[in-house]
Amino acid sequence: MKFYSTNNKTNKVSFKEALMQGLPLDNGLYMPVSIPDQSKLVKGISTLNIKDISYVIAKSFLDEEFKNSDIEEIIDYSITFDSPLVNIYGNIHILELFHGPTLAFKDFGARFMARTMEKVVSNNNKELNILVATSGDTGSAVANGFYNVEGINVIILYPSKKVSKIQEKQLTTLGKNIHALEVDGSFDQCQSLVKKAFLDLQLTKKINLSSANSINIGRLIPQSFYYFNAFSKLKDKNDVIISVPSGNFGNITAGLLSKMMGLPIKKFIASTNANKAVPDFIKNGFYKPCQTIQTISNAMDVGNPSNIKRIINLYDKIDLLKEDMLSWSFSDNDTINTIKMILKKYKYLLEPHGAVGLLGLENYTKNLSKHSGIFLGTAHPSKFLDVIEPEINQKVEMPERLKNILDKEKQSIKMKNNYTEFSNYLLENFI
Numbered sequence: 001m002k003f004y005s006t007n008n009k010t011n012k013v014s015f016k017e018a019l020m021q022g023l024p025l026d027n028g029l030y031m032p033v034s035i036p037d038q039s040k041l042v043k044g045i046s047t048l049n050i051k052d053i054s055y056v057i058a059k060s061f062l063d064e065e066f067k068n069s070d071i072e073e074i075i076d077y078s079i080t081f082d083s084p085l086v087n088i089y090g091n092i093h094i095l096e097l098f099h100g101p102t103l104a105f106k107d108f109g110a111r112f113m114a115r116t117m118e119k120v121v122s123n124n125n126k127e128l129n130i131l132v133a134t135s136g137d138t139g140s141a142v143a144n145g146f147y148n149v150e151g152i153n154v155i156i157l158y159p160s161k162k163v164s165k166i167q168e169k170q171l172t173t174l175g176k177n178i179h180a181l182e183v184d185g186s187f188d189q190c191q192s193l194v195k196k197a198f199l200d201l202q203l204t205k206k207i208n209l210s211s212a213n214s215i216n217i218g219r220l221i222p223q224s225f226y227y228f229n230a231f232s233k234l235k236d237k238n239d240v241i242i243s244v245p246s247g248n249f250g251n252i253t254a255g256l257l258s259k260m261m262g263l264p265i266k267k268f269i270a271s272t273n274a275n276k277a278v279p280d281f282i283k284n285g286f287y288k289p290c291q292t293i294q295t296i297s298n299a300m301d302v303g304n305p306s307n308i309k310r311i312i313n314l315y316d317k318i319d320l321l322k323e324d325m326l327s328w329s330f331s332d333n334d335t336i337n338t339i340k341m342i343l344k345k346y347k348y349l350l351e352p353h354g355a356v357g358l359l360g361l362e363n364y365t366k367n368l369s370k371h372s373g374i375f376l377g378t379a380h381p382s383k384f385l386d387v388i389e390p391e392i393n394q395k396v397e398m399p400e401r402l403k404n405i406l407d408k409e410k411q412s413i414k415m416k417n418n419y420t421e422f423s424n425y426l427l428e429n430f431i
């Protein structure tokens with residue numbers, strides 16, 4: 001399978017190039033030149049587990065460039081946890097995507113990307129060094145995804161004292177090939193240091209640098225696996241509606257791709273918080289980026305979602321898009337009330353992102369007599385203790401693997417917001 005840039009359909013590259021490059025030079029995003037037909041997979045899906053399903057889908061994108069045994073290994077190493085479909089009430093289910101090492105759905109994408117990159121580098125004799133600036137969650141999913149991956153180092157830059165205690169532990173306690181730099185500055189300054197390094201020819205001549213940003217095609221493909229897997233577990237497979245709490249719109253793009261591959265989903269709902277560039281686009285027919293607004297579902301605080309380029313690229317006309325996807329925005333107040341109500345009535349604890357997803361689903365299905373509804377649970381509630389605990393007046397249970405991290409010792413390298421210091425560090429450690 002080849003991949004083209006959304007800015008220029010004639011600019012085609014292999015999967016490996018798209019993976020290692022991340023972004024096309026023309027500033028578009030990579031998309032597959034054709035969409036594999038998975039209707040055969042759908043027919044027999046009820047007997048398959050998530051690894052079987054993932055293998056079939058991955059193969060349809062990767063088989064020209066990877067051996068079958070390599071694809072099997074990539075799936076084996078990256079899909080190491082389940083994603084249960086849990087009934088909340090009536091026909092409404094949550095797809096729990098937070099059972100991975102960093103308790104968020106980003107683990108799927110990060111782990112698959114890491115293992116595919118590992119296969120690519122294993123044929124080179126030079127180590128690859130991945131630079132990531134993070135304000136918290138993306139960094140920990142990437143760090144965990146690459147942990148123990150042969151031939152790849154990860155260097156994470158995070159703003160000192162500006163990430164939560166749990167996030168900092170997740171970034172700084174892995175060790176081995178994961179290196180955490182604690183920068184005396186802001187997230188934007190961390191990002192500038194990384195950008196400068198990529199443009200520094202003196203440095204890139206000597207060190208093999210790469211990025212692992214969230215719009216890498218290697219993170220998008222694996223996100224389709226769990227849509228198929230959720231469908232396979234549904235008892236009632238008619239009129240399936242899926243609501244996706246959306247920020248940068250990568251997750252829902254993978255959902256729309258799954259539908260185009262043949263997964264029979266009637267409608268996708270892109271549920272957002274107050275950042276409503278996409279709901280406004282669906283309503284008004286033209287796309288306009290917004291200023292980012294801070295909310296309690298902060299992983300979705302995105303004013304100008306990158307993946308909207310991919311979605312517009314998939315649909316020629318907005319009317320066609322509207323047949324597959326609707327989008328609404330919900331307030332923090334509604335989000336909190338939903339968390340409280342669902343806990344009280346059904347004894348299930350949501351976190352803010354999942355709650356936004358449920359709001360979107362309920363908004364669509366309230367007038368439907370027949371449907372099967374799924375919303376995506378994108379993170380574990382314990383990642384958002386500070387928001388949830390004061391509202392529900394009780395403690396949120398923390399999973400064992402998160403508790404264990406809190407006992408580990410932080411290992412970071414302190415650094416000023418100074419490019420010379422940063423590049424010297426790279427030259428001294430990673431040549």
Ligand SMILES: *Cc1c(COP(=O)(O)O)cnc(C)c1O
Nearest residue numbers: 246247248249250251299378379
């Ligand atoms: C990243 C993230 C989202 C948003 O996903 P997109 O693919 O960017 O739309 C939603 N919830 C959580 C918990 C996240 O970490």
